[in-house]
Amino acid sequence: MATSGTGNEPDTDDTGTAVSLQNVRKTYQLGEPVHALDGVSLDITRGSYTAIMGPSGSGKSTLMNLVGCLDTPTEGTVIVDGADVATLDDRERTTLRGTTVGFVFQTFNLMPRLTALENVALPQLFQNVGRGERRERARELLERVGLADRADHLPNELSGGQRQRVALARALVNDPALVLADEPSGNLDTETEADVLDLFAEFHGGGTTMIVVTHERHVAERAERIVHLLDGKLERIEDLGSANASDEADT
Amino acid sequence: MRPTESLRLAWRSIRGHKLRSALTTLGIVIGIAAVIAFVTLGASLQAGIIGDISPDDQRNSYGWAADPDTEGGPLAGAQPVFSQDDLDALNDDEDIDAAYGYMPLSTQALVYEGEISPQSDALVAAGPPYIRENTLEEGRQFEQGEREAVVNPAVAGQFEEDLEVGDELTIALQGGQQTTVTVVGITESSEGLSPFEGFEPSPRVYVPTDPFYTEDAAGAIPGGGGGGDGDGTDENGEANDGGEADENDEGGDGTDENETDTDAPDGPGDALFLAIVVEAESADESDIDRAKESALAYLESDESDASELLGDDLEITLQTSAELLQQLEDVLDLLQNFIVGIAAISLLVGSIGIANIMLVSVTERTREIGIMKAVGAQNREILGLFLAESVILGIVGAILGTLLGLIAGYLGAWYIDLPLVYPYEYVVLAIAVGVLVGIAAGLYPAWRAARTDPIDALRYE
Numbered sequence A: 001m002a003t004s005g006t007g008n009e010p011d012t013d014d015t016g017t018a019v020s021l022q023n024v025r026k027t028y029q030l031g032e033p034v035h036a037l038d039g040v041s042l043d044i045t046r047g048s049y050t051a052i053m054g055p056s057g058s059g060k061s062t063l064m065n066l067v068g069c070l071d072t073p074t075e076g077t078v079i080v081d082g083a084d085v086a087t088l089d090d091r092e093r094t095t096l097r098g099t100t101v102g103f104v105f106q107t108f109n110l111m112p113r114l115t116a117l118e119n120v121a122l123p124q125l126f127q128n129v130g131r132g133e134r135r136e137r138a139r140e141l142l143e144r145v146g147l148a149d150r151a152d153h154l155p156n157e158l159s160g161g162q163r164q165r166v167a168l169a170r171a172l173v174n175d176p177a178l179v180l181a182d183e184p185s186g187n188l189d190t191e192t193e194a195d196v197l198d199l200f201a202e203f204h205g206g207g208t209t210m211i212v213v214t215h216e217r218h219v220a221e222r223a224e225r226i227v228h229l230l231d232g233k234l235e236r237i238e239d240l241g242s243a244n245a246s247d248e249a250d251t
Numbered sequence B: 001m002r003p004t005e006s007l008r009l010a011w012r013s014i015r016g017h018k019l020r021s022a023l024t025t026l027g028i029v030i031g032i033a034a035v036i037a038f039v040t041l042g043a044s045l046q047a048g049i050i051g052d053i054s055p056d057d058q059r060n061s062y063g064w065a066a067d068p069d070t071e072g073g074p075l076a077g078a079q080p081v082f083s084q085d086d087l088d089a090l091n092d093d094e095d096i097d098a099a100y101g102y103m104p105l106s107t108q109a110l111v112y113e114g115e116i117s118p119q120s121d122a123l124v125a126a127g128p129p130y131i132r133e134n135t136l137e138e139g140r141q142f143e144q145g146e147r148e149a150v151v152n153p154a155v156a157g158q159f160e161e162d163l164e165v166g167d168e169l170t171i172a173l174q175g176g177q178q179t180t181v182t183v184v185g186i187t188e189s190s191e192g193l194s195p196f197e198g199f200e201p202s203p204r205v206y207v208p209t210d211p212f213y214t215e216d217a218a219g220a221i222p223g224g225g226g227g228g229d230g231d232g233t234d235e236n237g238e239a240n241d242g243g244e245a246d247e248n249d250e251g252g253d254g255t256d257e258n259e260t261d262t263d264a265p266d267g268p269g270d271a272l273f274l275a276i277v278v279e280a281e282s283a284d285e286s287d288i289d290r291a292k293e294s295a296l297a298y299l300e301s302d303e304s305d306a307s308e309l310l311g312d313d314l315e316i317t318l319q320t321s322a323e324l325l326q327q328l329e330d331v332l333d334l335l336q337n338f339i340v341g342i343a344a345i346s347l348l349v350g351s352i353g354i355a356n357i358m359l360v361s362v363t364e365r366t367r368e369i370g371i372m373k374a375v376g377a378q379n380r381e382i383l384g385l386f387l388a389e390s391v392i393l394g395i396v397g398a399i400l401g402t403l404l405g406l407i408a409g410y411l412g413a414w415y416i417d418l419p420l421v422y423p424y425e426y427v428v429l430a431i432a433v434g435v436l437v438g439i440a441a442g443l444y445p446a447w448r449a450a451r452t453d454p455i456d457a458l459r460y461e
């Protein structure tokens, strides 16, 4: 299903591809250039579940930022939802971020002066959803991540794991077609981690494309395949078969 | 994002920094308060004084003689120089419809049916035309040479039983002697009939100069200038000392009568008037100018008694009430420009304060801006959010400033006893200025916020 390679494969923009990276390079100029990503090509099929692993500094977050339309590559093309991110203007990219992509940041990035509920409802504020409807939806999502009783807490009144779950709820609030999660389980105890991973599986089962960055093997193994990065390069792709592909889809 | 949502979010972040926001709006508050306070006062002044100028005294010119350096309104520093002979001569002039003397007289009390009401400076002696027909509520003008009087409602209503036309009123003069007059008319308002009296309401009895000034009262208060007849004459009292003709002071004790004979150096026992009123043929500007020119020409010529008394120090001022009021308005305008200037500076400082705080706020919230953009906030939504914040600061400042200014203006108007006038249009204007200041001050910071790059913003510590 998924194709990968280091070459510059021309991608037919078939609707089956959610994300396509072609020879992507991201270089930071700090005295001597730092290649955060150094020629990565990768296709991610719609509705697939991909884990990204690699040592610290290997370019995982950089990759996520590109796919999440927050950043643009120095070279190469990033195609998200059929559109070349580099050719989109700022407004279109923002719309893509708001409607198509749900991003769970490695550092949560919650609004410090908004309550958990308001944080979850925030993306809908920018999609012109009414206040009542927003709150209802946010409450529902908080319930799903097990935080209904913390709806009115500020982020600094929540534990790390709770914050992470608020961030997750926020990423899901607009029903994105693509969910990007950067180390979503880093701060969670085993039990909550399992809950969150179950939630991912549930979304995956509902047709959402999932990309999850993790350091932990057992988290990565919930995905259909694992992409290994090393020093900004694609090291290898590990296919776990379709064993996981449909485990939730049927339920 | 809906505008109401922007306002709600902006209001929250303002409330998150109460003290900071309050201090930020202070410049706007002070600027707006200064303008509103002054406008309230100015409008009240306008209504209290200038609004009262009756259009039917337009053909009157009011004249007095004073040191040209004397500052102040009508009668400031006035010296009595106008003799009855001069007035007669002016009356004969064909450019002049009528000319008569004007003399404020000090009193001790008014007595009606045995009831005594202490009143100082309640008496005004003038010619019959001074009481214009249309200012009379009932009755008629007094006549020259008769012991008649016209009173205003403040006098008429002062006694247990209201004074009516035909009643006898006894006036106790400053000198101690009493004189009884028949009330022949009552005016419709208690405000002054000319700029000489000032315009605020106070009890007054109007009597003919003959016999009340030329005979009776002349003995009592030759110099006149009894301090209380309006704004101008308060200063008059102090400025009086320069004049040769007027040796007695304001306090005017009972023995003054004896000195008076020496007070009229020129005439055959003629009393000198403190001021004159010259009526032109019509309210036409050319007629008024001609009347004024003729009157001045005569009074300054060697033929007149006045010219002898003028000496080197004194100069005759002859102006219509419109001109006199114009001077007052000029002073008001000058003051207004000054206050507006201060307010403009204050508003400028206020805007800079808001702009400064907004820039700080944008920097502080760089990360929040990044988060909002990352979850789908468009540039214009970020712009709107920060603009809303500075506009709210501007409006809050304008509202507080308006309230403060209204309170200050009303207190001021109340203190100097003016009618309160509500300058509604300025309240609206103040809010508009608040909005404009908010937009002007917030535009750059909001634009900075809007063009923040989300990936940089998220990395901002």
Ligand SMILES: Nc1ncnc2c1ncn2[C@@H]1O[C@H](COP(=O)(O)OP(=O)(O)OP(=O)(O)O)[C@@H](O)[C@H]1O
Residues within 6 Å of the ligand: A028, A030, A034, A035, A036, A054, A055, A056, A057, A058, A059, A060, A061, A062, A063, A106
């Ligand atoms: N803004 C930047 N300026 C300069 N260098 C950067 C910047 N962002 C990332 N890098 C560099 O790019 C490389 C990849 O960073 P990235 O954040 O993608 O790593 P990562 O795989 O997510 O690591 P971790 O597992 O620790 O989160 C690193 O060497 C980092 O120093």
Ligand SMILES: [Mg+2]
Residues within 6 Å of the ligand: A060, A061, A062, A106, A182
């Ligand atoms: Mg990372």
